[in-house]
Amino acid sequence: MIRESFAEGSSWVHGIDPRLRVVGAAAFAVVVAVSYDFTALFFALILSFCMALSARLYVQTVLQRLLAPAVFLLLLWAVLPWSYEGDALAALGPLTITRPGVTLCAQISLKTVCLMVAFMALVATMTVDTLGHALNRLWLPDKMVHLLLITYRYLFVIEQEYQRLVRAMKIRNFHAKTNLHSYRTYAYLVGMLFVRASERARRVHNAMICRGFNGRFVSLRAFPPNPLNPIFGLGVSLSLALLVTLEWVK
Known part of the structure; x- marks a missing residue:
């Protein structure tokens, strides 16, 4: 991606x-x-x-x-x-x-x-990962660095969820056309993608808290x-x- x-x-x-x-x-x-x-x-x-x-x-x-x-x-x-x-x-x-x-x-x-x-x-x-750690070492705000790194990591996960939903639509014999049914189906696709992304974000946040996350990433990357x-x-x-x-x- x-x-x-x-x-x-x-x-x-x-x-x-x-x-x-x-x-x-x-x-x-x-x-x-x-x-x-x-x-x-x-x-x-x-x-x-x-x-x-x-x-x-x-x-x-x-x-x-x-x-x-x-x-x-x-x-x-x-x-x-x-x-x-x-x-x-x-x-x-x-x-x-x-x-x-x-x-x-x-x-x-x-x-x-x-x-x-x-x-x-x-x-x-x-790499984006290296860029994030470099920005962290340059004293950019932690939230900006966290947003960059987490977005980079979970864009691939969201893309996999999107592909899974598209495959489910094709299995159900969906064919895109310029009609109300197609527009409604794509609206459901976007809505379901947001729902799954929100649920994934909640689970990831809970997992990070269970591992002792206190709002800061400790970078072990050495240059x-x-x-x-x-x-x-x-x-x-x-x-x-x-x-x-x-x-x-x-």
Whole structure:
């Protein structure tokens, strides 16, 4: 249900401390989000693809992951250039394409691709379980970490319940059609899924209390030292400093 294909690699990026990768990805996202200069954005794009190459990500898989934001960007390019006010750049019949609209679309597109590729290289190269423990070590609120880890664990259980209910419907010769019976059946399916999820949550909570759960997860995950950690941290710091220089120092 949740594919973690990038987390199965063996590149040097996979060996970097997950906490450093999370902090680096967050800092990179903040700097790129507030950047508007095209020189800085193109440098960030090159940097993000260098991260992907360093993590040895499959190009085909990366492009597949970029398809979803590409659809959003296409809609943006179809609407924003002619609906944004500003100096006219070109005219297509009754529509006037504005220079600020095209500029804004290009900036959003570059930022989207930069952040998606960077997060694939730095965050998607770890499992969700490792990400949760890394966030816990970075002193994020315990409830947020617990919600992430428990959701990750029981999404698979809920998916199994869903498949079981769908099989029961098919055994009873249910065929989806555009009629009231099909709509009512799918409503019952969703309702029963919520009922079973609620019942499962109650049983899991009782089981956790019986095992002494006091509101905190004790993480036994250890992140062994890596001699490349300081080099990675220095590289990220210098890259972000160069991005800031390109954006604000003219």
